[in-house]
Amino acid sequence: MPSELIHEFMRIDHLPHIWCPGCGNGVIMRDVAVAIQELMDDPEVKLNREKVVIVSGIGCSSRAAGYMDFNSIHTTHGRAIAFATGIKFAKPELEVIVLTGDGDCSAIGGNHLIHAARRNMGLTVVTFNNDIYGMTGGQYSPTTPAGDKATTAPYGSLDRPFDIAQLAAGAGATFTARGSVYHVRETIDLIKQGIRHKGFSLIDVYSVCPTYYGRKNHKGGPVEMLRWQKENMVPTARYYAMSEEQKAGKLLVGTLTHSEYPEYTDEYDKLVKRVQAEMAGR
Amino acid sequence: MSMAKKAVLMQGNEACVEGAIAAGMRFYAGYPITPSTEIAEQCALRLPQVGGKFIQMEDELASMAAVLGASAAGIKAMTATSGPGFSLKQENIGYGCMAEIPCVIVDVQRSGPSTGLPTSPSQGDYMQARWGTHGDHPVIALSPSSVLETYTLVIRAFNLSEKYRTPVIFLMDEIVGHMREGVTLPDPSDLIVNKRKASFHDGAYKRCYYVPEGQYVPAMKPFGAGERYNITGLAHDISGFPTNNNDQAGALYTRLMEKIDRNVDDIVRVQETMLDDADTAIVCFGGTARAVMSAVEEARAQGMKVGMFRPITVWPFPEGHLRARLPGLKRILVVEHNYGQMFLEVQRVVAGQTPVEFLGRLDGTVIPPADILEKLRRMEG
Ligand SMILES: Cc1ncc(C[n+]2csc(CCOP(=O)(O)OP(=O)(O)O)c2C)c(N)n1
Numbered sequence A: 001m002p003s004e005l006i007h008e009f010m011r012i013d014h015l016p017h018i019w020c021p022g023c024g025n026g027v028i029m030r031d032v033a034v035a036i037q038e039l040m041d042d043p044e045v046k047l048n049r050e051k052v053v054i055v056s057g058i059g060c061s062s063r064a065a066g067y068m069d070f071n072s073i074h075t076t077h078g079r080a081i082a083f084a085t086g087i088k089f090a091k092p093e094l095e096v097i098v099l100t101g102d103g104d105c106s107a108i109g110g111n112h113l114i115h116a117a118r119r120n121m122g123l124t125v126v127t128f129n130n131d132i133y134g135m136t137g138g139q140y141s142p143t144t145p146a147g148d149k150a151t152t153a154p155y156g157s158l159d160r161p162f163d164i165a166q167l168a169a170g171a172g173a174t175f176t177a178r179g180s181v182y183h184v185r186e187t188i189d190l191i192k193q194g195i196r197h198k199g200f201s202l203i204d205v206y207s208v209c210p211t212y213y214g215r216k217n218h219k220g221g222p223v224e225m226l227r228w229q230k231e232n233m234v235p236t237a238r239y240y241a242m243s244e245e246q247k248a249g250k251l252l253v254g255t256l257t258h259s260e261y262p263e264y265t266d267e268y269d270k271l272v273k274r275v276q277a278e279m280a281g282r
Numbered sequence B: 001m002s003m004a005k006k007a008v009l010m011q012g013n014e015a016c017v018e019g020a021i022a023a024g025m026r027f028y029a030g031y032p033i034t035p036s037t038e039i040a041e042q043c044a045l046r047l048p049q050v051g052g053k054f055i056q057m058e059d060e061l062a063s064m065a066a067v068l069g070a071s072a073a074g075i076k077a078m079t080a081t082s083g084p085g086f087s088l089k090q091e092n093i094g095y096g097c098m099a100e101i102p103c104v105i106v107d108v109q110r111s112g113p114s115t116g117l118p119t120s121p122s123q124g125d126y127m128q129a130r131w132g133t134h135g136d137h138p139v140i141a142l143s144p145s146s147v148l149e150t151y152t153l154v155i156r157a158f159n160l161s162e163k164y165r166t167p168v169i170f171l172m173d174e175i176v177g178h179m180r181e182g183v184t185l186p187d188p189s190d191l192i193v194n195k196r197k198a199s200f201h202d203g204a205y206k207r208c209y210y211v212p213e214g215q216y217v218p219a220m221k222p223f224g225a226g227e228r229y230n231i232t233g234l235a236h237d238i239s240g241f242p243t244n245n246n247d248q249a250g251a252l253y254t255r256l257m258e259k260i261d262r263n264v265d266d267i268v269r270v271q272e273t274m275l276d277d278a279d280t281a282i283v284c285f286g287g288t289a290r291a292v293m294s295a296v297e298e299a300r301a302q303g304m305k306v307g308m309f310r311p312i313t314v315w316p317f318p319e320g321h322l323r324a325r326l327p328g329l330k331r332i333l334v335v336e337h338n339y340g341q342m343f344l345e346v347q348r349v350v351a352g353q354t355p356v357e358f359l360g361r362l363d364g365t366v367i368p369p370a371d372i373l374e375k376l377r378r379m380e381g
């Protein structure tokens, strides 16, 4: 029911969106909306739409926040997670979801990413990871594979790329997962798990930017780029049934890490109660 | 909320925190830096006691962002910093101006540029407070000159920020921040705390930045209160959605400027001491006023007709007040702990009508009243 979804969850008076034909951003935006809708309808969760806050930074992908009919804030380049930290810490009852690009969250915003993960701040971060700076016209990002070309890497990038989910997990994120534009159902489920997870969660969704990354690196059009995801990214059940040989060069689409650690705003709440009890007892 | 009126010994930085809490500040995000650090430390101690939130962020960019996020969620929020940290906050201060998110940014000035003289007095951020973030934007900045005034004025900073939906810069300096004075704190309920207009004029998120004809400040609802709307730092229409339409962008910029320009009488406060019969005015702000007042008193004892003109609201500069004083004045001396920043504003306003001279210092020491007196004598010739 895509059209009903659009009427219910998108600000249709602000459509059409600014994205290029074949861009992966619209698919990921829809995945997030479907995940929210399913959690609203889930009697166990009953997610309250009015309590959902969508926070984004700057980039093609970050424009998604404005199209989505929720409390939404489109912030400054790299700072989405820091704004989101303020919102969540101020009002922990809010369900804060960050939509961010690979450059936005792992280059200019890398410091905020690792520290929010370290604190286990109860945010859900969805990265629109297209291996390139789309908005500024195709410069290399921290996830551009080494050797690949970009307008600022005309001879191929020398940088070793980040795996954003691994980076977040290393910094203390308690839920990390990988999704893709091709694997719609799996990605929706991962985003739902991320939202339900108490603590910092990050779903690194592999996107496609045919306009810059695809064209610069002869990856074909959107169809060829999605075919690459289909052939090289493998959902959980199938992935774990594969032999080590079969797994070589393939990427898991699914949960990468999942652990338990006290969530920051809960812990702060306890601290306040302790301090106030001590004061009352004095 | 009545408070026992007893005298307490307090540091300027501490008074800043107590005033902010009295004003309803319940969220602080910051990163430590001398000479503002005591503000963070005091917030860490005090905020949990009153059910507020304190967080030490990873840097100043994050601190400023978190403060804006908290304010959008409906909580009065503050950050404090000095020198290098004030530079780092600038991009997001501009975001606050553009998206109209109330908050208070304390800058306890230290000597610069760069790491400068971290523990020494300076007033080198006067122009940065006005022009630090890129682009045209209005600014409100207030500067206290005593511990007690720090307490009352920071409350006013919150009042103005809520009333005009804008970040307010609270421009302290090392002199006032680290000064200890015995103060009797007034009952905070006597210092009216303005609240933001809490509902949209016509109750529709599609017009969340709408203002009726002749008004300048849109209403603001916190996130989560049931009106889903968009906030952006891009030029936006009245629905808060990015626009490239020149008329809509022009209307936004005009309104942002006018909301301060048209309300200067409400925003501007000045201390004018012994000026009515004076032929010489000393213009100064913040901690420098201490030495200036001693010099004025000494000069008066020696028969010179000197008074002090001290902007308390340092931005917008109180140009109307100064202009009104000009007919009686033969000369003006501007005293600052920098190389002449407010001096430029004074020159602009005076526009050659009265001679204006400058006395400044930037070696990490405080200007002694004797230097001011000597300068006055030379000016009188
Ligand atoms: C402080 C700052 N530096 C640089 C820019 C310019 N800029 C805008 S978006 C962007 C990169 C966006 O890349 P990414 O985050 O990967 O998002 P995408 O556009 O690919 O979705 C840059 C460098 C900016 N807006 N602000």
Ligand code: SF4
Residues within 6 Å of the ligand: A018, A019, A020, A022, A023, A024, A025, A060, A061, A130, A134, A135, A208, A209, A210, A211, A212
């Ligand atoms: S430039 Fe790339 S990321 Fe940006 S909208 Fe076009 S395809 Fe999408």
